[in-house]
Amino acid sequence: MSKKRTGQRHKNKIYFEDSELDFYLQAFPLGYQTYGGATVGEVFYAASHINEKDPDSWVEEWSNLAARVEKGAARSLERGHAASARGAYLRAFTYYRTATPLLHASDPRFRATWEMMRSCFRRAAGLFDQPIEPVEIPFEGNTLPAYFLQAPGDGEKKPTMIMVGGGETYAEDLYFWGGAAAVDRGYNALLVDMPGQGATPFEGMHHRFDVEVPMGAVVDYLLGRSEVDPERVAAYGVSLGGYLVLRSAAFEKRIGACAVSTPIVDWHQALIDAMPPLLRSAPRFLFGALTKLGRLFSPTQQVAFEKFFEWQVGARDIPDALEKFRPWKVDVGEISCPVLCMVGTGEAATFKKQTYACYAALGSPKSLRVFTEEEGADAHSQATNLRLAHQAVFDFFDEVLARPETASKRRLAGGA
Template identity: 35%
Template sequence: MSNIVLDDDLFDAQFVRALAYVRSGGAELGECLGTARRITKTDGELWYREWLATAERAEAAAHAATTAGDRVGARGAYLRASNYFRTAGLFLMGKPVDERFRDTSHRQTAAFRAGAALFDSPPEILAIPYEGTTLPGYFFRAGDPDDRTPRATMMLTNGYDGTVEELYFANAAAALERGYHVLAFDGPGQGSVILDQGIPFRPDWENVVTPVVDVAVARPEVDADRLVLVGWSFGGYTAARAATGEHRLAACVADSGPYDLYDATVSRIPGVLAHQLPDGNRLALGVLEKAMESTMRKPSAGWALRRNLWVHDVADPMAFIELARDYTMKGREHLVRCPTFVAHTLGDDISADAPKLAAALTCPVEYAEFGHDDDVTGHCEMTGRAVFHERLFRWLDGVLGQHPEAP
């Protein structure tokens, strides 16, 4: 599929990501198209300025609607502002932390909370106990807010560069429409946990999810026998990894994650240099290191690597490659017991090995491949989230044996 607006593949993909939330209330077509068209070159500074301007315009509209007593208008404008603030800061990610990124991150949270407070059933803001600190989260109730009948509950975990607030647009809204309660959270390496607490990623996500499950099952409105964990992007790995050790899950969803982070990383390195990893010819490895450091300085091509070094708290690209070995499902597939949904979009190199994961799992597996027949493209099915959700929830209805709102 050719790019929609922007010439650079990554810039266009991130534009599509922002635009994808029209259906869940996080974007407006004209605002997104207008912003993208003003980004006339592959420049992270220009990206930041234009999306920030759009975010602030939506925020101002929210304030005006609030003053006028327009609850619906204020809610919608705050939610759009949240998505746009998050989008504005994307290409500033890295270390040391750019204070403008800190500002847009905090403003996206504030805007989301202002909008969510205007929901018919506002979410509960959570501080989930975790190893001497807390993880940020939200609990969204489906249906009548006074109804405490236990329901199926979807737990949402993120990837590398999302936020717990974005999870509402990506998955929570669709789950709430179908009668699921939702518990969304950020873990180590994600959102405010890395930004404000400085806690980096860890590979053993079962030790992250277990405290979250403890919080979920303690709630009377949660059916502890119908708890679903959904991870998207890098969360497609962490969700599957969590299911190897946390066995209170009724189902797991690995949406577009890597099977093995080392393999996914090395697949992007030219073969002649990749073959020298980890302890090959020193001259060749030196060339690779210099090439990666050069790439890191490029606004688009180097973004993922800059981001990865920050969220994993490593000093250089070679250290990241070595660390990536710890993030694998190889040899652990048999430990997943619950039914698992594995998703992949054709052409998405991040989840290119999803078929291998699906084939290696020994639990009941549903492998869902999206592509030309569905008119779905992009990482995490970004041009077809509704198509993804239709297929996912049909499968979940079968796994859970009944609709989520059934007692």
């Protein structure tokens, strides 16, 4: 078992002693393998050459692997082997993506690596039998980056899932977190970065509490597409996306169902609860010194926090970010659509606490799914068993988004 730290996201160590590095290994390359985004041999070859006490070692090994796989993809494409090229470009995307968590936003390699990972994903996207379509959704004089995945069929309007990620995801990641599973089940999918997510901070966009405003633009765009059944639009949010989707559903009534893992109803309180007691009452001017001297966060966490709180949120430091987060709350009593609440037993106590509070407060049709260690799915957002998570999500959507003639047959499970 790995050492328990502030911000726990999983219980079981697979390879690295550093809990965060081990989570990244499980969530990204090993998780993305589920839908063709990695191979075990490539992943563990790179991992075996990493010195986890040297952040540059992590970046270099994943970047080197990505470059090798990308070259192989290009060779296959030149020779007309589209399926091989598609698979290799997906893997190259994953490996470049896995390098990014340990790159500071100010490091020139960060943007360069993001550009390479996006390029690989888009090359793969164009090689599917039904190409994945990059789209830009107009919003307040800027655009939200997204991808539209069209369900197979004969032109009939289909149910559609809006997929929203968390504080460390990019729109491209969401193919693995839900997009591929949606298309497999006959759903269209829109994979979108809200302000502050993905690469939007490069364009000056930051996280905002009133995410229902950009979500309104997303739904407007979606309902303008002929492939979309406006009566069967669902939203699925993972990690911080749990807050973003829940908050949106409280205002945006065109969302017909939502699934959230985890259901965050008060983001400010979740962060306070997760902090070491020493920091909760610390004066602002001592916050940074206490964090460093007390070694309260691992070096890996420090990079992630700097990137999230300062680059993505637009705050000066963590205390400033906490002030910005005060209005980040959801009135779940305003939600009228069916909601699936999901949580893993290996997650931090604050996430479990908010999940049960959200489920208890919901007045709309609801279901609760608790994922366990025995299922291999207890990690944050079910990162270690995406197929099981998708089974729960899409079985739920299938039932609650059923056509009117089958509405009388809808049945929701009341508990885990």
